[in-house]
Amino acid sequence: EPEVTQTPSHQVTQMGQEVILRCVPISNHLYFYWYRQILGQKVEFLVSFYNNEISEKSEIFDDQFSVERPDGSNFTLKIRSTKLEDSAMYFCASRNRQGAINSPLHFGNGTRLTVT
Amino acid sequence: DQQVKQNSPSLSVQEGRISILNCDYTNSMFDYFLWYKKYPAEGPTFLISISSIKDKNEDGRFTVFLNKSAKHLSLHIVPSQPGDSAVYFCAASVSYLGNQFYFGTGTSLTVIP
Numbered sequence: 001e002p003e004v005t006q007t008p009s010h011q012v013t014q015m016g017q018e019v020i021l022r023c024v025p026i027s028n029h030l031y032f033y034w035y036r037q038i039l040g041q042k043v044e045f046l047v048s049f050y051n052n053e054i055s056e057k058s059e060i061f062d063d064q065f066s067v068e069r070p071d072g073s074n075f076t077l078k079i080r081s082t083k084l085e086d087s088a089m090y091f092c093a094s095r096n097r098q099g100a101i102n103s104p105l106h107f108g109n110g111t112r113l114t115v116t
Numbered sequence: 117d118q119q120v121k122q123n124s125p126s127l128s129v130q131e132g133r134i135s136i137l138n139c140d141y142t143n144s145m146f147d148y149f150l151w152y153k154k155y156p157a158e159g160p161t162f163l164i165s166i167s168s169i170k171d172k173n174e175d176g177r178f179t180v181f182l183n184k185s186a187k188h189l190s191l192h193i194v195p196s197q198p199g200d201s202a203v204y205f206c207a208a209s210v211s212y213l214g215n216q217f218y219f220g221t222g223t224s225l226t227v228i229p
Contacts, residue, residue, distance in 0.1 A: 004159070006159075035219075041221065042118075042205075042220060042222070043160065043205060043207075044219075045216050045218070048216070056216060058216075091159050091160070102167075104165055105150075105162070105207075106162060107152075107159035107160045107161070108159050109157070109159045110158075110159050
């Protein structure tokens with residue numbers, strides 16, 4: 001079964017550094033997402049992306065965050081200047097249709113980001 | 117802004133018995149509801165979903181019930197197996213608005229052999 005893949009599985013960085021989290025969505029999916037889960041808290045929506053542009057973003061997704069689909073397969077999340085509170089599991093997800101019942105999100109295994 | 121709530125952080129059930137996981141929501145516009153299962157060090161895995169035009173959806177050992185008037189959904193697992201031990205998240209969205217899925221905080225299910 002096709003799956004969403006994320007790299008790296010764990011990223012440690014110092015506060016103020018830039019990080020790029022990488023994702024390869026399922027190949028025939030058109031809608032891409034980033035979610036995050038701070039330890040012990042709920043899974044939170046960050047951003048959705050379709051047709052090479054952001055379609056929706058949450059208030060968490062401030063100017064420090066950006067997303068890009070640099071080629072036909074990768075989908076990246078960049079955090080420009082990391083803060084301690086950015087430490088979380090970051091999940092990439094994709095789906096094949098938007099606004100449709102029976103089009104669930106398919107998640108990758110996540111990248112654990114630790115900011116020291 | 118907790119639009120989807122799972123009030124039980126944990127649940128323990130004997131193998132072979134029924135597991136019932138509960139979820140409440142506040143937004144009456146939600147029309148698509150999903151359950152995800154998550155093992156440690158893995159991403160959430162889609163389990164089963166239901167649209168608001170139904171009140172029940174079944175897939176093998178898993179059944180989701182939706183009570184729109186109470187804004188409540190539940191996941192029944194029968195019979196429970198040790199491999200079902202995981203964290204279960206419910207999620208909801210307004211399908212025609214497209215993008216956001218709102219997740220609950222999860223319920224950790226332990227199935228005791």
